[in-house]
Amino acid sequence: MSLIRNTLVQSSLTLVSRALGFLRDVLLAARIGAGPIGDAWATALMFPNLFRRIFAEGAFASAFVPTYARTLEAEGEEAAAKVASEAMRVLFAITAGLTILAQLAMPWLLLLVHGGQADDRENFELAILLTRITMPYLTCMSIAALLSGVLNSAGRFLLSAAAPTLLNICLIASAFVSVSPVVTAQAASVATLIAGLLQMLLLAWGVRRQKVNLSLIGWPRITPGVRRVFALAIPGTIAASGTQINIIVSQSLASFEVGAKSWLYYADRLYQLPLGLVGVAVGVAILPALSRAARAADIDRSRATMDEGIGLALALTFPAAAALLAAPVFLIEGFFARGAFELIDAEYSAxxxxxxxxxxxxxxxxxxxAPAYFAHEDTKTPMAYALTSVAINTVLGAGLFFWLSSVGRPGFPGLAIATSVAAWVNAILLFGGMLRKGWYRPGAKLLSRLLRSLIASGLMAGALLFLLQHVDTIRAITIDSRIFVTMLVILLGMAIYAVAAILTGAIRLGEIKGLVRRRAVE
Incomplete structure (x- = not known):
């Protein structure tokens, strides 16, 4: 499968998952709102989201795949399955132990991430209860990640991309338990745990279908193979999770401002969409190709893969960023402003x-x-860069938050500023590291493509601003529904960008035609 096709599989199913995710958040926002109960729910969901993004969205798998693939090629299927089984037992023992410790220490753990609301005993206790319910998701996601790595190494991306939809389906069902906001939050927490179990079982079934025999039965042992896996996986997971750790830091500081956790959460839901659809999909798709090129010392193929990955990722990311910059209030209001989530909440979230x-x-x-480093089995360098970004985010975020609060302004926007600054620092360090190591030099065609993507995104942003000036007219001639008009404007923006991207050459018709031909043949 080509990079474009692998990315398409990953992105298509991620799009389904994110569409269901939006539906779940629309329903839960209307039921729970953005007050202290909403903050308690955001705290409980923070850990499952962290684990899902670290494990299910490729960070752990990105560190596991090169070792598993190397063993598979060098020693065969039986040896690779043995390494995977041994790693799975150790991973299960570690995460189950951490889950038990977290259950016992939850009141003190939440003082770190929800301490700003510790004086509100009723809602603080609710946050403790909800997080205790969702915490075992850690073990489910860790096992699911390893199973995804096995499937991805075999070129199978379908189930690993489809599994996250189960979480959204379960949470959508929980939203209909609407006796009260507290009861809805409790039902959603239980649904999260059930979803984790279902995801793990689905991927286990997929691995079994590939005739790979893995087993959890047996004592966990630190064998040479397991040691090799975790020597890469631990720093690799930290490296790929810098953004998510920064979000945790921001959420912890936000607890000192009632409602801020909820406002940040719903903003996070929108900006994470291009990250999940594009960044994660491209990263997962290019890792096997980069790993093969690294083992063959094929610098030209490695550079070509990176050029294609970066060009494709940014051609799809620039328009998303432009839309979020041009219409943040419009988007938040359209998706979430209803029921207990009021218009003022939408303005703050925007x-x-x-x-x-x-x-x-x-x-x-x-x-x-990051996959360029993982492909060369270097996980310590990106880990150091990720920890640097965490330090910057913590210091800058705390400084901006408390400074803005001291001058009578909401402090939580400072947390978003710090998260974005830290991300740019991390990206620049990663790029500079690749240049120094001689792994990558961007080609002239890539630079030209990025410029064309920026021009097409600027044209789309201008068109969006024009459409926003005529929202009332659009509503009058179509359907008087906020969410319908929001979706219509988004679709119009996508169509405008598609035309502009094709005209400028940011997206090449040849790629699309080639993809269609390959699908027709197969």
Whole structure:
């Protein structure tokens, strides 16, 4: 399968998952709102989201795949399955132990991430309860990640991309338990745990279908193979999770401002869309190709793969960032402003979304650059860069948050600013590291394509601003529904960008025709 096709498989199913995710958030926002109960739910969901993005969206798998693939090629299927089984047992033991410790220490753990609302005992206790329910998701996602790595190494991306839809389906069902906001939040937490179990079972079935026999039965042992896997996986997971760690830091600081966690959460839901659809998809798709090129010392193929990955990623990311910058209030209001989530909540959330938006290209580039290091089995360098970005985010975020609060302004937009600055620092460090190591030099065609993408995105942003001036007219001649008009404007923006991108050459028709021909043949 080509990079474009692998990315298409990953992105298409991620799009389905994210569409269901929007539906779940629309329903849960209307039921729970953005007050202290909403903050408690955002805290409980923070950990599953972190684990899903670290494990299910490729960070752990990106570190596991090169070792598994190397063993598969050098020693055969049986040896690779043995390494994977041994790693799975150790991973299960570690994550199950961490889950148990977290359950016991949850009141103190939440003082770190939700301490700003510790004086509100009722809602703080609710946050403790909800997070205890969702915490076992860690173990489910860690096992699911390893199973995804096995499937991806075999060129199978379908199930690993489809599995996250189960979380959204379960949470959508929980939104209909609407006795009260508290009961809805409790039902959603239980649904999260059920979804984790279902995702793990689905991927286990997929691995079994590939005739790869893995087993959790047996004592966990630190064998040489396991040691090799975790020597890469631990720093690799940290390296690929810098953005998510920064979000945790921001959420912890946001707890000192009631409602801020919820506002940041719904802004996060929108800006994470291009990261999941594009950055994660391209990163997962290019890793096997980069790993093969690295083992063959084929610098030309490695550079060509990176050029294609970066060009494709940014051609799809620039318009998303431009749209988020041009219409943050319109988008948040259209998707989430109903029921308990009021218009003022949408305006506050849009403040955060605007500052996340200019960081979107950096968030995506991190996902595209990091696999170059993983392919060379260098996970410590990107880990150091990720930790540097975390330090910058923590210091800058805390400084901006408390400074803005001291002058009578909302402090939470400072957290979004710090997250985007930290992401750009991380992306620049990763790119500079590739240049120094001689792994990559961008080609002239790539630079030309990026310029064309920027021009097409600028044209689309101008068109969006024009459409926003005529929203009332659009509503009058179509359907008087906020979410319908929002979707219509988005579709119009996408169509405008597609035309502009083709005219400028940012997206090449030859790629699309080639993809269609390959699909027809197969």
């Amino acid at each position: 403040l955060a979304l605007f500052h996340y938006a200019w960081g979107v290209p950096a968030f995506v580039l991190i996902k595209v650059f």
